[in-house]
Amino acid sequence: MNKIYALASRNAKIFLRDRAAVFFSFLAVFIVFVLYLLFISASITSGIKASITANGFQVSDKLAKLFSDSWMMSGVMGIGCITVANGCLVNFVNDTALDKRRDFFVTPTKKTSIILSYFFSTILITFSMNTVIFFIVYIYLLIIGMGALSFGAIMAMIGLILLTSISSTMMMLSIALFLKTESAHGAVVAIASVVTGFATGAYMPMKLFPKILRDIFAFVPATGSVVMMRKIMMKPALQAMKSEYPAQLVDILADEFSLELVVGSWTVPDWAMLIYHVICSLLFLGIIAFAVKKKLK
Amino acid sequence: MIRVENLYKAYGDIKAVQDISFDVKEGEIYAFLGENGAGKTTTINILCAILEKDKGKVLINKHDLDKNSDLIKRDIGVVFQGAYLDDRLTIFENLYVRALLYGMSTKEAKQNIQTTADIFDLRDILKRKYKNLSGGQRRRADIARALLHSPRILILDEPTTGLDPATRNMVWKTIKRLRNEKGMTIFFSTHYMEETENADRIAIIKKGKIAACDTPHALKQKYSYDTLNLYGDNDEIKKYLKEKEYKTKIRKEYIEVKLESSMKALDVLNDLREKVSGFEVRKGNMDTVFLTVTGKDDFDGEVKDE
Numbered sequence A: 001m002n003k004i005y006a007l008a009s010r011n012a013k014i015f016l017r018d019r020a021a022v023f024f025s026f027l028a029v030f031i032v033f034v035l036y037l038l039f040i041s042a043s044i045t046s047g048i049k050a051s052i053t054a055n056g057f058q059v060s061d062k063l064a065k066l067f068s069d070s071w072m073m074s075g076v077m078g079i080g081c082i083t084v085a086n087g088c089l090v091n092f093v094n095d096t097a098l099d100k101r102r103d104f105f106v107t108p109t110k111k112t113s114i115i116l117s118y119f120f121s122t123i124l125i126t127f128s129m130n131t132v133i134f135f136i137v138y139i140y141l142l143i144i145g146m147g148a149l150s151f152g153a154i155m156a157m158i159g160l161i162l163l164t165s166i167s168s169t170m171m172m173l174s175i176a177l178f179l180k181t182e183s184a185h186g187a188v189v190a191i192a193s194v195v196t197g198f199a200t201g202a203y204m205p206m207k208l209f210p211k212i213l214r215d216i217f218a219f220v221p222a223t224g225s226v227v228m229m230r231k232i233m234m235k236p237a238l239q240a241m242k243s244e245y246p247a248q249l250v251d252i253l254a255d256e257f258s259l260e261l262v263v264g265s266w267t268v269p270d271w272a273m274l275i276y277h278v279i280c281s282l283l284f285l286g287i288i289a290f291a292v293k294k295k296l297k
Numbered sequence B: 001m002i003r004v005e006n007l008y009k010a011y012g013d014i015k016a017v018q019d020i021s022f023d024v025k026e027g028e029i030y031a032f033l034g035e036n037g038a039g040k041t042t043t044i045n046i047l048c049a050i051l052e053k054d055k056g057k058v059l060i061n062k063h064d065l066d067k068n069s070d071l072i073k074r075d076i077g078v079v080f081q082g083a084y085l086d087d088r089l090t091i092f093e094n095l096y097v098r099a100l101l102y103g104m105s106t107k108e109a110k111q112n113i114q115t116t117a118d119i120f121d122l123r124d125i126l127k128r129k130y131k132n133l134s135g136g137q138r139r140r141a142d143i144a145r146a147l148l149h150s151p152r153i154l155i156l157d158e159p160t161t162g163l164d165p166a167t168r169n170m171v172w173k174t175i176k177r178l179r180n181e182k183g184m185t186i187f188f189s190t191h192y193m194e195e196t197e198n199a200d201r202i203a204i205i206k207k208g209k210i211a212a213c214d215t216p217h218a219l220k221q222k223y224s225y226d227t228l229n230l231y232g233d234n235d236e237i238k239k240y241l242k243e244k245e246y247k248t249k250i251r252k253e254y255i256e257v258k259l260e261s262s263m264k265a266l267d268v269l270n271d272l273r274e275k276v277s278g279f280e281v282r283k284g285n286m287d288t289v290f291l292t293v294t295g296k297d298d299f300d301g302e303v304k305d306e
Helices: A002-014 A019-054 A059-086 A091-095 A109-145 A151-176 A182-199 A213-216 A223-233 A235-244 A247-256 A268-292 B040-047 B068-077 B090-102 B108-120 B135-147 B166-183 B194-198 B216-223 B235-242 B263-270 B286-293
Strands: B002-011 B014-024 B030-032 B057-061 B075-077 B155-159 B185-190 B199-207 B209-214 B227-234 B249-252 B255-259 B277-280
Touching: A002 A019, A002 A109, A002 B002, A002 B108, A019 A059, A019 A182, A019 A247, A059 A091, A059 A109, A059 A151, A059 A182, A059 A235, A059 B135, A091 A109, A091 A151, A091 A182, A109 B068, A109 B166, A151 A182, A151 A223, A151 A268, A182 A223, A213 B216, A223 A235, A223 A268, A247 B014, A247 B185, A247 B209, B002 B216, B002 B227, B002 B263, B014 B040, B014 B057, B014 B199, B030 B166, B030 B194, B040 B155, B040 B185, B068 B185, B075 B135, B075 B277, B090 B108, B108 B135, B135 B166, B155 B166, B166 B185, B166 B194, B185 B194, B194 B199, B194 B209, B194 B286, B199 B216, B199 B255, B199 B286, B209 B216, B209 B263, B209 B286, B216 B286, B227 B263, B235 B249, B235 B255, B263 B277
Parallel strands: B030 B185, B030 B199, B075 B155, B155 B185
Antiparallel strands: B002 B014, B002 B057, B199 B209, B227 B255, B227 B277, B249 B255
């Protein structure tokens, strides 16, 4: 365990001292955030207003913005778990490209300990950074008028961040094991960030995609995470709406903003999303175990 | 201390190491000499248990590589050709991580780092990041890393490649000191002929096979030769050398003549006194040994260097 700790600490230090790597791991989150503030926020808020007005009600700017912001911020959280994990794994790919692990292989340290060190350092950093993002987002939403989340909801969010960090790390590590250069990894990061953004419905509600695409995106593990995070983060905004408007209208809004994950005609319950997450994580673990045995150098 | 029997390794159709056998005695400095691609690094990677062999047997400090590679890893310290410590970590952090990988406690690791830092004059720069070190400081840190766990054998893969003469000299002083003061067994590969003079024994590896193995003196006795370089009227000199059946290499500015002994140079110079404008006699060295053993000793009277 001491060996895994030593290597994980080494990996974390190398990543955190590389300011560019830390910055780029958050770049997708920053971009979504800036795009949201500059363009998307106004269009989503006006969409909410139009939807409510069409049903013969009026909505305040504050409530529409609260709904819009809490929807968007929970999407950002989902992307963060993927991109930060990817950023941390730059170190793994660099070690592959520069054959750095040779220096560990000449010590009496098992390959599994070496791979576990990358795994733990990536999870720890991804989880810590996204937990910080969560609290920043939460404080922001409180400032703009969102009701406080219960302790249970906060713990559930932290649990989801941990679960998503683990599955994202496993997924991205199982890909990184097959990459030999930093530029190949950069391309994967770029693709993963964009795909995750769309697949999780972070950029726009999944309802706007064709049905077939929605069904495919539902199988991206992070999509379930974002849906579950949204349910928690948007609860105060939905409660505020339910106190002013008929439940049917709020349900229409929830449907338009894809607050449930639907595959075919099945609305996927939270427990099923959690089980799917665990299955995917185990699958990626299998790929990692195979690749470590066959390919790790 | 190291025994290798019929070691074989191939990468697809390329036979990197072909049934080589050798043994290295305790406290010996053993050189593995060969051109790039001769199989030196492949052999070292197998000895360090980071590359699987196809066939053969390797015993290090009586431990069988197939059964006890972890014990072997505790017995050997490895200095690679390139830099493998982390640029963004300090020397201390780099050494600390590696020390823990050898199973040391944190206290033991810190003590060993201080001791090793004293030996290699690194104490004042322990907190400096590896990327900010000079070439010499880096190499000292690399060697310190290899010796952290007090190994009995030090394996060095082309340890001086790309280093300036002062740093190369420092590396060799360190290696000799380790052998003389600690009785450490040293196994190193190189393609610098002059470095092999530091070894007790030299194995010359050619295309994955050991072509010769002995002490530097014995190798020179067997394979080396002296040469006489003659400057001046080439045609007259060439005609004379051909008549006397000397083996020559025609260089751009001089003619290189292979001699049975350096005393033979006197005969040639006496005969060519009026025709040469200058000369130099060169004693045989490891360069000539290597050229002879590897079959590149091409004294065929053809023009070279052009």
